[in-house]
Amino acid sequence: THKFWETQPVGQFKDIGDTSLPEGPIELATPLSEVKQEPYNLPSVYEWTTCDMASDDICSEVYNLLRNNYVEDDENMFRFNYSKEFLSGVPARIRVRDEVVKMAEINFLCVHKKLRSKRLAPVMIKEVTRRVHLENIWQAAYTAGVVLPTPITTCQYWHRSLNPKKLIDVGFSRLGARMTMSRTIKLYKLPEAPVTPGFRKMELLDVPAVTRLLRNYLSQFGVATDFDENDVEHWLLPREDVVDSYLVESPETHDVTDFCSFYTLPSTILGNPNYTTLKAAYSYYNVATQTSFLQLMNDALIVSKQKGFDVFNALDVMHNESFLKELKFGPGDGQLHYYLYNYRLRSALKPSELGLVLL
Ligand code: NHW
Ligand code: EN5
Known part of the structure; x- marks a missing residue:
């Protein structure tokens, strides 16, 4: 089961094959004034910081976190080492059938190896969702090597x-x-x-x-x-x-x-x-x-x-x-599994x- 992903507007495993569900956004956009204005709570001792990727020092910190903790193959022989040029966020337009949708492309989700399995990832995903919503964007695309609810391919x-x-x-x-x-x-x-x-x-x-x-x-x-x-x-x-x-x-x-x-x-x-x-x-x-x-x-x-x-x-x-x-x-x-957030495909x-x- 997926205690977190079951609560999210994504295609659910139980709905696979249900052709009565409409294609398109799962939840409607809300007025920005109704988007939660404060960050989600983190366990004490942690705090949010917004990384200014134009700063060499901050960019190096993010780069090093990823260099040491990002994705490995299933036998832990290789770890992705993305260069600093990749570490900036750009909004995207993605066409689904005849509809062009503004989306966030989410990448580089990473929790330090020593902090794994403490349910930090769901908080990070909720917080990035909130911040994307404040930009008036309501959909996202992402890929992962793991199976989550539910791949578009x-x-x-x-x-x-x-x-x-x-x-x-x-x-x-x-x-x-x-x-x-x-x-x-x-x-x-x-x-x-x-x-x-x-x-x-x-x-x-x-x-x-x-x-x-x-x-x-x-x-x-x-x-x-x-x-x-x-x-x-x-x-x-x-x-x-x-x-x-x-x-x-x-x-x-x-x-x-x-x-x-x-x-x-x-x-x-x-x-x-x-x-x-x-x-x-x-x-x-x-x-x-x-x-x-x-x-x-x-x-x-x-x-x-x-x-x-x-x-x-x-x-x-x-x-x-x-x-x-x-x-x-x-x-x-x-x-590699591909996913959309808040957009259902038939x-x-x-x-x-x-x-x-x-x-
Ligand atoms: S995929 C690469 C992700 N990063 C890595 O694999 C790096 C190494 N691993 C880690 O850093 C490309 C940790 O293992 C991570 C999980 C942080 C992955 N995507 O904190 P807990 C991307 O960056 C779910 C989504 O205890 P952890 C794309 C898992 O199913 N969810 O685990 C990112 C469980 O939920 P469940 C993932 O190991 C897309 C929960 O996290 C996931 O310490 C993000 C467990 O959390 C993954 N790759 O940390 C979504 N891996 O429901 C964006 C695990 O099953 C959505 N989980 O109980 C859109 C947001 C924007 C919307 C805008 C409208
Ligand atoms: C976010 N954008 O597993 C991406 N890589 O096959 C995040 N295997 O390199 C998600 N295990 O098969 C990324 N060699 C998910 C992928 C994570 C990294 C990963 C795989 C993809 C990989 C290699 C090395 C395996 C090492 C042991 C592999 C075989 C190559 C061989 C060459 C000659 C012809 C047959 C194949």
Whole structure:
């Protein structure tokens, strides 16, 4: 049972399959004057502070909390090490079917390892909800590796080895049956440079064309980000060690016809004498109209290998299924469940019906 989540406006397990329930907000917005004006009570000795992420010292404190206490895999071998650039809150517009909804994207919920299982998380979630309500936002989107009431979809992580020797040495992957190290290295070898004519890094002047390409692509998914030009500039314009975006500019017409992107999320390798950091690229938004999706994503693998990533990760969202197996991705041991707060879907989506990637 879920003593906390049962009290929240989220789809409940008991309601799965009940098609009489309407799609849309579960609770109505209230006048802001009716939103609780004071913070929720914390157990004594604790107090709330609002983190000014523009301050280097405060940003470092938050970064270190996460570096030491954030998400690990199920065998506690790796821990996400998000860089400071990721640690700011931005409101989002998410389209559900035909409706564009203002939402908060909730991420980085973290309780110090020494303070776990004391029911602090429900208080933190209620407090962030109250603060989001005061911004006149009534819905949220979030992902988690754990099952909560109730996923809008459940995605599988896939991994493409770029540096198989290191991945095996640190326990991220294993030498396959009847495989030697040299055969494995050969299996995952990639060309030195991308092969698609006109493949290049995205630039500021590409924002309008990339926005058009993405909006058109994302329109086919049941739940998707509603990107405008400002969003594309913020989330997709290349930033060293944060996000990489490439596009194909037709050598003939100079049209932008294809786009691929990935974000940088290293993991700390726990307790390995030889290595401290796993450099991982995560597939973000990709659109192919003229280049085959396979060739486009192979070029993304080639440039990520060139940049020194050890592994390229992807979820089975959007059309990703169509390249995963052929480009030698293998399924990981992790899943990612997607959730909406205060918005009911009539029924769950397939991962391929989801056009949303959260960092
Ligand atoms: S998912 C990553 C979450 N963070 C981590 O996994 C880091 C390592 N773990 C921890 O820090 C991406 C703690 O284990 C946490 C739980 C803090 C996770 N989401 O305090 P208690 C996100 O950041 C429920 C939601 O005793 P704890 C997304 C659990 O089911 N709920 O546990 C975050 C139980 O409730 P139940 C989670 O281990 C989205 C209760 O917490 C959860 O010391 C947040 C137990 O609390 C999770 N990942 O602390 C929701 N993990 O009903 C946003 C556990 O089952 C909602 N729980 O009894 C929207 C808000 C905004 C709305 C605006 C309109
Ligand atoms: C909020 N935005 O479990 C996200 N990762 O598969 C929060 N496994 O890296 C929620 N256990 O399978 C995040 N190697 C939930 C995910 C938490 C982290 C997590 C998984 C995803 C992962 C790796 C390492 C496993 C180590 C032991 C994994 C196998 C790779 C292999 C490469 C060759 C081809 C077959 C697969």
